[in-house]
Amino acid sequence: MCKECGCGEMNGNARLHFTAKGYTETNVKEVEKSLLGLPGVFHVHIHVHDGETTVEYSPAKTKLMDILGALGKHDIEASL
Amino acid sequence: MEIQVRKNILGENDRMAAENRAMFADNGVYVINLMGSPGSGKTSVLEKTMEKLKGELRMAVIEGDLFTSKDADRIAKHDVPVIQINTSGGCHLDAAMVQKVARKMDLAALDLLIVENVGNLVCPAEFDVGEDDKGVVLSVTEGDDKPLKYPLIFKESAVAILNKVDILPYCNFDMESAREDISALHPGMTILETSCTTGQGIEPWCEWLRQRVEEKQNR
Numbered sequence: 001m002c003k004e005c006g007c008g009e010m011n012g013n014a015r016l017h018f019t020a021k022g023y024t025e026t027n028v029k030e031v032e033k034s035l036l037g038l039p040g041v042f043h044v045h046i047h048v049h050d051g052e053t054t055v056e057y058s059p060a061k062t063k064l065m066d067i068l069g070a071l072g073k074h075d076i077e078a079s080l
Numbered sequence: 081m082e083i084q085v086r087k088n089i090l091g092e093n094d095r096m097a098a099e100n101r102a103m104f105a106d107n108g109v110y111v112i113n114l115m116g117s118p119g120s121g122k123t124s125v126l127e128k129t130m131e132k133l134k135g136e137l138r139m140a141v142i143e144g145d146l147f148t149s150k151d152a153d154r155i156a157k158h159d160v161p162v163i164q165i166n167t168s169g170g171c172h173l174d175a176a177m178v179q180k181v182a183r184k185m186d187l188a189a190l191d192l193l194i195v196e197n198v199g200n201l202v203c204p205a206e207f208d209v210g211e212d213d214k215g216v217v218l219s220v221t222e223g224d225d226k227p228l229k230y231p232l233i234f235k236e237s238a239v240a241i242l243n244k245v246d247i248l249p250y251c252n253f254d255m256e257s258a259r260e261d262i263s264a265l266h267p268g269m270t271i272l273e274t275s276c277t278t279g280q281g282i283e284p285w286c287e288w289l290r291q292r293v294e295e296k297q298n299r
Contacts, residue, residue, distance in 0.1 A: 032264070033264040036231070036264045036265050037264060037265070037266075037267045039235065042231040042232060042235070043228075043231065
């Protein structure tokens, strides 16, 4: 996380960048909350208009299937 | 081509943190690692905690600072044992630093050990020092955007103390938004609002500590 001192340079965080279908102006906040509520997810950015989604997470704490599961609960279909 | 294998620093830290955790468990002392930005009010919250819990819980403090013993001096005035760790510019405490000083303490004579980390919202959250819980202090002057900007510290902490609420009317800090963001990052996390000037929220914070100490002692 800290680029200046090198702390956490081996923390192995991953960035997922994908498109997904099913976002609406009304459900996007809830989807963000669900994703952020996963233990290893630190950052979520969603473009509602084209479904472009970025998720930064720690694979040690949250599995890809957990992220897909959180999306699935809101009927969001991701193309990874 | 030569491939250099680098030492897993965090792995070594985790090993020492596990040793610390076992040492604290053996002595039945509850340990909280208090983190937050410089100026968030960590030391002030501790001073209020000492005032409130002195005579009720047997406490000690490990003070982490880059330089000086200014914070340790403030704690010492409350007649609570305090050990200073100067990191000489290092931005966080690690398990080895805490172990070195904790071994010199009479842990069996303590109920509560508070580790005040170096003022920093980033690095301390990445280092387990063997604590039972991490806590984060965020003052309203820092802005309500901080939880989402520094998510790890809120993910890792069991309690968030939103401090300096007495000056909330003079800040553009949106309390509802901050609470919502913290709860989104860490569902179910305890969020407390405090002011060390008025004393607001200090009793709920102390009550939270009492419960955690009791739970530790009943384990």
